[in-house]
Amino acid sequence: MLECVQPRATRLTFGRIRPSCEERLEMGNLITFQQRRLRCDLILWFRIIKDNFGDLNQAFPLNTDSRLRGHSLKLQKENFKTRTRQHFLSNRIFEVWNNLPQEIIDSQSVNIYKNNIDRHIFHNS
Structure with a gap:
């Protein structure tokens, strides 16, 4: 609706x-509501990672394989059996987050990060 x-x-x-x-x-x-949801999810994930909310490795596992290309905070692909888990935050943003360049991940503040993802995702397409 x-x-x-x-x-x-x-x-x-x-x-x-x-x-x-x-x-x-x-x-x-x-931007569309779908794009706005993606943007908000990416900002939330950035805050979770950068603000160190404790040990979130259980809920949001990071891929620690050093042979991967790209940035150092890649999400680990989760296998899920239910549709509920399919819409979990880490699964909704998996592709986009893992394809972000290191410069965007290394942003010093949330506002800089917002500007960077707006330029990279929404104005680059």
């Missing part, structure tokens, strides 16, 4: 002839 609000709201500003939903979002410099 929430996904329907944004297209409807952007449609109200135009008359009979209106651009597609993607064009309206681009004109308004907006």
